[in-house]
Amino acid sequence: MLGAIALAASWAFGSTPSMVVGVGLVLAGVFARLWARRAKGSIDIERRLLPGDRLEGGDVRIVVRVRRTRQLVGGTIALRQRLGSIDEGLRMHGLQAEIAFTGLPRGRHRLGPLEVTLSDPLGLERVEDRFDDGLSVLIRPRIPTLRSLFSSLGARESGAARSTFRRPSGFEIHAIRDYAPGEPLRGVHWPSTARRGRLMVKELDDAPRDDLVVVLDQDPDGCAGPAGNSSFDAAVRAAGALALAHALWGRRVVIVGSSPSFDAVRVSSAGHDWDVALDALASVMPVVGARVVGPLRASAGPLAHAREIIVVTGLPELAVEPLLDLTSRGRSAALVAVAAQTFVGRPRERSQPALLRAVAQGIPVAVVSAESTIEEALAGGLTRSLSA
Structure with missing residues (x-):
């Protein structure tokens, strides 16, 4: 259109320079249109995830390789890729590029379609294409290694004697x-x-018996905070840290969720069992109606064969009564309360009757909040302060 206008102006005013400009613009438009037609279907895309530990807050890198099936004169290739809630874009220099995603939260994230845009050398025409191979990326939680554990201290500090009896498997x-x-x-x-x-x-x-069951409460009523830095993410890290610590001490551990849809995961070592547990902890999410009372009151399942139970919950007031019933039947119990309000900027309640009652009855208690690390919370300091 600009070329036609310039040619019309050159004819009307008898301007030779305008005619040159008009012819140049027309030729540029024709070239761009022919280039775009030839560019369609002219490349093949290969997308590959780089290997490595995909942990929350870390990097996920994707390599994109381009293979030309048809030669083009000049032009550029721009990429846009979405992973979960993060969108990244870049312009390729050569036939290979690497897209990096940082700060991904725990969970399973869908790798969206790769959007490829080819532009002609003059920037007049664009050819867009999408490549989708249905990939998803599993981001595992960062599980700390504990050096000390509140549940091995709390009961003795509260004046209760803990039984060392363990029913054998077999x-x-x-x-x-x-x-x-x-x-x-x-x-x-x-x-x-x-x-x-x-x-x-x-x-x-x-009837094999497990040494320890870690119960992760999936009730969304006890969760608060943004994805990646929520109280439920902290609960997942705490449950994983407890399971890993006991597995490293040679105990058999089972991780169960309060939702029936969560498949119990058994951990007896820090090898393959732990990898399976990490994958389960990576994908677990809150479930509406998944009250922690359900598995604690169940007469069958992993809790029926366990001698010791540790509950990780954002609603400790619902868990205390079932735990007291279990201790009255000769079980050992411990409670990790997640202060959900601290993950949205509110202060933690210092006096909680449910926790004080649990401590008074000899149940070790730890409180996980946004104000401290998982290692500090599970080391036993808060149990001692509650006992006092």
């Missing part, structure tokens, strides 16, 4: 029945035999 008595001829005598249940006056034998059932 077979337990499932039923008592009459002796059948030919059965080995080592299976005889002598108390029942003496009581009934005839041989009675034990039927055994395989």
Whole structure:
């Protein structure tokens, strides 16, 4: 259009320079249009995630390689990529580029379509394309390594003696029945035999028992704060730190959520089991209606076979009563209360009747807040202050 206007002006006024300008603009427009037609489908894109530990707050790098299927005269290639809530763009220099994302929160993030824009050398025409291979990126939480643990100190400081008895894994008595001829005598249940006056034998059932169960409360009513720096993210880190600490001490640990949709994860070492646990902790999210009372009151599941239970919750007032019931039945219990209000800038409540009641009954208590690190909160200092 500009070229046509310049040519019309040159004809009207008899201006040779205007004619040169008009012809140049027309030729530039024709060149740009022909370049754009040839540019369509002229490249293949390969997108690859660089290996490495993908931890919250860290970097995720994506390599983009371009292969030309058709030669073009000049031009530029611009990329735009979205990962989760972060959008990055750059202009390629050469046929390979690296896109870096920083500060990603814990969770599973979808890798959006890669938007590719080809521009002609004069910047008059653009060709846009999208490449999507349906990838997602799992960002794991940063789990601290604990040097000391409140639950090994709190009960003794509160004046309660903690039982060292641990039920072994293996077979337990499932039923008592009459002796059948030919059965080995080592299976005889002598108390029942003496009581009934005839041989009675034990039927055994395989019932492995876990040393410790860590319960993560997924109730959104106890969560506050932005993604990546929320009280639930702190609860996930605390649950992971407790599980890792006990696994490093040679104990068998099970991580369960308050939602039935969360599959229990067993951790017996810091190897493959821990990798599976990290993936589970990376993707766990709050679930509406997932009250922590549910798994604590359940008569079946991992908690039915565990001797010790640690609950991580933002609603400790709901967990104290079930934990007291468990301790009355010979279980050991501990409580990690997450002060959700501190993750939105409000001060922590210093006097909480539910926590004071738990401490008075010999349940070790730790309080996780935005004002301290996970290591400091789980070391036992807050338990001592609550006991005082």
